Amino acid sequence: MNEHLRCEGIRVSFGGVVACDDISLTVEKGKIIGLIGPNGAGKTTLFNVLTRFQPYESGSVFHDGENIDALRPHEMVHRGLARTFQNINLFKDQTTLRNIMTGGHSLMGDPLQAMLWTPSARQKEREIEDRALEIAETLNLTSELENEVGNLPYGYQKRVELGRALASKPSILLLDEPVAGCNDDETAELQEIIRKVNTELGVSVLLVEHDMKMVMKVCDYIYVINFGSNLAQGTPEEIRKDPEVIKAYLGEEEHV
Amino acid sequence: MLGQQILSGLATGSLYALTAIAVVVVFRNTRTINLAQGDFAMIGAFLGIIFLKDWGLNYFAMLLLVVASCMFLGAFVERVIMRPVADSDWLTLFTTTIGVYYILHGFAGWIWGRDTKAFPVSFDPTPVELFGALVSKGHLYNMGIALLIGGVLWWFFTKTKQGIAMRAVTDDPETAHLMGIPVKFIVTLTWCMAGAIAGFIGVLMAPIIYVSPEMMDEILIKGYVAAVFGGLYSFRGAVIGALMIGVAENLAGGYLGSHYKTSVAFIMIVVLLAFRPQGLMGIQQRREI
Amino acid sequence: MDAHKDNSPTAQDSQTDLPRNRTQAVRDLKRRFMRNDILFSALFFLAMLAAPLFPDVKGWMLSQASLVIIYIIAAMGVLVLVGFTGLVSVGHGGFLAIGAYTSALLTLHLNVDLVVGIVAGMAMAGLIGAVLALIFLRLSGAFMAIGTLGFAFFVGTILNNVPFFQGRDGILLDANHVLGIEIGDHGFYYVSTICLVLVTLFVFALVNSGTGRAFMALRDAEKAAMASGVNRLKYRTLAFTLSAAITGIAGALNAHVVNYVSAEVFADIWYSVDILMAVVVGGSTVIFGPFLGGFFVVMLPFFFEQLADFSFILKGVVLILVLRFAPAGIMELLVRPLKNARRRRLRKIGGSMAAEEAE
Numbered sequence A: 001m002n003e004h005l006r007c008e009g010i011r012v013s014f015g016g017v018v019a020c021d022d023i024s025l026t027v028e029k030g031k032i033i034g035l036i037g038p039n040g041a042g043k044t045t046l047f048n049v050l051t052r053f054q055p056y057e058s059g060s061v062f063h064d065g066e067n068i069d070a071l072r073p074h075e076m077v078h079r080g081l082a083r084t085f086q087n088i089n090l091f092k093d094q095t096t097l098r099n100i101m102t103g104g105h106s107l108m109g110d111p112l113q114a115m116l117w118t119p120s121a122r123q124k125e126r127e128i129e130d131r132a133l134e135i136a137e138t139l140n141l142t143s144e145l146e147n148e149v150g151n152l153p154y155g156y157q158k159r160v161e162l163g164r165a166l167a168s169k170p171s172i173l174l175l176d177e178p179v180a181g182c183n184d185d186e187t188a189e190l191q192e193i194i195r196k197v198n199t200e201l202g203v204s205v206l207l208v209e210h211d212m213k214m215v216m217k218v219c220d221y222i223y224v225i226n227f228g229s230n231l232a233q234g235t236p237e238e239i240r241k242d243p244e245v246i247k248a249y250l251g252e253e254e255h256v
Numbered sequence B: 001m002l003g004q005q006i007l008s009g010l011a012t013g014s015l016y017a018l019t020a021i022a023v024v025v026v027f028r029n030t031r032t033i034n035l036a037q038g039d040f041a042m043i044g045a046f047l048g049i050i051f052l053k054d055w056g057l058n059y060f061a062m063l064l065l066v067v068a069s070c071m072f073l074g075a076f077v078e079r080v081i082m083r084p085v086a087d088s089d090w091l092t093l094f095t096t097t098i099g100v101y102y103i104l105h106g107f108a109g110w111i112w113g114r115d116t117k118a119f120p121v122s123f124d125p126t127p128v129e130l131f132g133a134l135v136s137k138g139h140l141y142n143m144g145i146a147l148l149i150g151g152v153l154w155w156f157f158t159k160t161k162q163g164i165a166m167r168a169v170t171d172d173p174e175t176a177h178l179m180g181i182p183v184k185f186i187v188t189l190t191w192c193m194a195g196a197i198a199g200f201i202g203v204l205m206a207p208i209i210y211v212s213p214e215m216m217d218e219i220l221i222k223g224y225v226a227a228v229f230g231g232l233y234s235f236r237g238a239v240i241g242a243l244m245i246g247v248a249e250n251l252a253g254g255y256l257g258s259h260y261k262t263s264v265a266f267i268m269i270v271v272l273l274a275f276r277p278q279g280l281m282g283i284q285q286r287r288e289i
Numbered sequence C: 001m002d003a004h005k006d007n008s009p010t011a012q013d014s015q016t017d018l019p020r021n022r023t024q025a026v027r028d029l030k031r032r033f034m035r036n037d038i039l040f041s042a043l044f045f046l047a048m049l050a051a052p053l054f055p056d057v058k059g060w061m062l063s064q065a066s067l068v069i070i071y072i073i074a075a076m077g078v079l080v081l082v083g084f085t086g087l088v089s090v091g092h093g094g095f096l097a098i099g100a101y102t103s104a105l106l107t108l109h110l111n112v113d114l115v116v117g118i119v120a121g122m123a124m125a126g127l128i129g130a131v132l133a134l135i136f137l138r139l140s141g142a143f144m145a146i147g148t149l150g151f152a153f154f155v156g157t158i159l160n161n162v163p164f165f166q167g168r169d170g171i172l173l174d175a176n177h178v179l180g181i182e183i184g185d186h187g188f189y190y191v192s193t194i195c196l197v198l199v200t201l202f203v204f205a206l207v208n209s210g211t212g213r214a215f216m217a218l219r220d221a222e223k224a225a226m227a228s229g230v231n232r233l234k235y236r237t238l239a240f241t242l243s244a245a246i247t248g249i250a251g252a253l254n255a256h257v258v259n260y261v262s263a264e265v266f267a268d269i270w271y272s273v274d275i276l277m278a279v280v281v282g283g284s285t286v287i288f289g290p291f292l293g294g295f296f297v298v299m300l301p302f303f304f305e306q307l308a309d310f311s312f313i314l315k316g317v318v319l320i321l322v323l324r325f326a327p328a329g330i331m332e333l334l335v336r337p338l339k340n341a342r343r344r345r346l347r348k349i350g351g352s353m354a355a356e357e358a359e
Helices: A043-050 A073-078 A096-107 A111-115 A119-138 A154-166 A184-201 A212-218 A236-241 A243-249 B002-030 B037-054 B059-085 B090-112 B137-159 B161-171 B173-178 B183-209 B217-229 B235-256 B258-275 C002-007 C019-053 C059-082 C092-110 C114-136 C141-161 C185-207 C210-220 C222-227 C232-257 C270-282 C289-303 C305-325 C330-350 C353-358
Strands: A003-014 A017-028 A032-036 A058-063 A081-083 A172-176 A204-208 A221-226 A229-234 B127-130 B133-136
Touching: A003 A043, A003 A204, A017 A032, A017 A043, A017 A058, A017 A204, A017 A221, A032 A043, A032 A184, A032 A212, A043 A058, A043 A172, A043 A204, A073 A081, A073 A096, A073 C222, A081 A154, A096 A119, A096 A154, A096 C210, A096 C222, A111 A119, A111 C185, A111 C210, A111 C232, A119 A154, A119 A184, A119 C210, A154 A172, A154 A184, A154 C222, A184 A204, A184 A212, A212 A236, A221 A236, A221 A243, A229 A236, A229 A243, B002 B037, B002 B133, B002 B137, B002 B161, B002 B183, B002 B217, B002 B235, B037 B059, B037 B090, B037 B183, B037 B217, B059 B090, B059 B183, B059 C305, B090 C141, B090 C270, B090 C305, B127 B137, B133 B137, B137 B161, B137 B183, B137 B235, B161 B173, B161 B183, B173 B183, B183 B217, B217 B235, B217 B258, B217 C141, B235 B258, B258 C114, B258 C141, C019 C185, C019 C330, C059 C092, C059 C185, C059 C232, C059 C270, C059 C289, C092 C114, C092 C141, C092 C232, C092 C270, C114 C141, C114 C185, C114 C232, C141 C270, C185 C210, C185 C232, C210 C222, C210 C232, C222 C232, C270 C289, C270 C305, C270 C330, C289 C305, C289 C330
Parallel strands: A017 A229, A032 A204, A032 A221, A081 A172, A172 A204
Antiparallel strands: A003 A017, A003 A058, A221 A229, B127 B133
């Protein structure tokens, strides 16, 4: 087994309320891993731990076998870990192109050289722009490159955010509910894109998602958490049949 | 000597404290850093001269009228200038109060002139013994009034319906609105209060520093620094900050020379904020500011 | 990404209208817009340089014009911070003073060249800005505003009370010289204009670089910026330092425009407020915003010389009206139609659906 990102014994609490209690999971290289659980199970908290946006009391996070507990959020991208947000988090007054190019910040190099337009900085700037254009093409966003993101429909914005994450040339992509709020067409499109990114670029993906159908379709392996602890893990087939999981989801609107 | 320094420091500090309280009240309820706060007091001081000299009123009638006029000024500024931009970001609100500052400043200079005027009531320097230290009667009087206003405000915020409603508005304006609290009225009331406090400060300060359009600039900065010191949301923090600044300033004035007196506030705030960016009693980013 | 580049065209594309061609067309158009901007700016600056050649122009007019330019440069410093990084400083008068006194004292004691004075003023302001950034940048919005105001106040106190700075008596300087040649009002006007051109060029380069993109990312969505790998503290410190350094240039020029510095002028904290006002009134999102704002802030008191208080009132009224009806500043209001027209064209050429819907 070829591990890419792993966490062990993560514990987070907010003023006495335990959000994550001793959670462990592993993202394998080149795989799409799903992280699911009922509302309030601690998915987003764990996700923020993995992306270093959330401090934790105990446990450790490893990337390529190296402990990354001490990394700060902005350092993650430089190691090849890119993330999106559950509620769209974009630069709304800026164009699609600029949004995606900002995602390529980690490829920019020295800010002093960049602001003085030195030849090497201009070279890098061109590379970032070219890459942004390619990503836009992959995500069917080419027509909206010069449009302010704030003007775009929801599904487009979701894709722009994905594009922003991809612009950093990540080796692992962490997506927090990428299809939340999307209609069926948009969901299908995003699902296709995620699969494309995974197979064609070899990017590992960790997916936190509420939409069961989608998770079952795209994921290679699934972790289920409930009440802040690991509940089950396995292939989509195994998860579908797991009695514990069925019990946990009983009463939830989306049955497995 | 030390006791005396501390005591007169507390006396100056209590006036900073009043300014700081006014800054905090307005900030809590409207997200506005009111740069014109000092100018309300300045206008009040000029009006005080008119009431005493031209109208021949006695001191307490003057005080009452000044406070009432400043309250009206505060309400006027809120209704006419601040309300139309009330939903903007805080920078817009802040710069709008700069506009108010300019207008009041220019207005005062235009009507009453730029040179300093003596206030008809003079500061009483007769020393009185208090806790073994000597303090002037004037300072004692100022401290007394400040304490009184502080007490009234405390009573207002903890015991009256409007005061409690005002705190609800601070905590969560939307819910407060849904609960039927007249948010707009509360905001107007907030500015009235800031005006009233400014009226007192104007009358209390005037005998010490003379009256001119610029009279309040320095005290205002101290008031802000004290408010930030306490975290901008906390009355208690603001008062403690103001008293600390007053005392530290006076000690610096006494032991290092009066030149360095005024730098103390800045050094204190830098040291504090370097360790506690949210202020002494602040809750950082309780709301997006 | 390369693997599927060739098999991705969607159904709507015919042979003549590949997305690739469209992208190229958009790029070309953008380049043309930028070329127009540069051309227009170049003409504007050429006109500024040519202005003293008119026969009626007197020395005092040029020093008044230099003063406007100084304010514009100072406001450019604030623009970098307020407009492009989303941080507010009410203490830039402090950096102006630091630039002014650095240059003035060097000239007084070492009799340095004006150019050296300007560079030193810029460096000193930038250096102190970098140190202060470490304190101020931990603060959020309103806290930072008051913290910086306190800084300007502190600088004022030092200038007033430390004997080395000669307080309200001020420091009188000899005539300016550049590269050993003595210059008068004309020469000084050219020096300030060249400084303005350089600063404008720099801000333009900054805004259109990856560094500027990182600043704006922090301004618009902090978390998303961090997720993109922007080091918040590093970039904010950089923005604050650059901002202080630019204002330091203005300060150095300010010391030499009348060959005199005194605490009477530089200790006044409302100087800082004036600079901020120039940015807010002129426009904080447009590079040419401070040009209008600086002109307004300097020339208003000049036109109402006999009615100083009236100019105060007018200033306040204009500020309030601008904030109410054109919150992004007057310049933004003026260029908005052009900007919108350009955007529409770009969108149309790009084939945006939203554009088609709007037509």
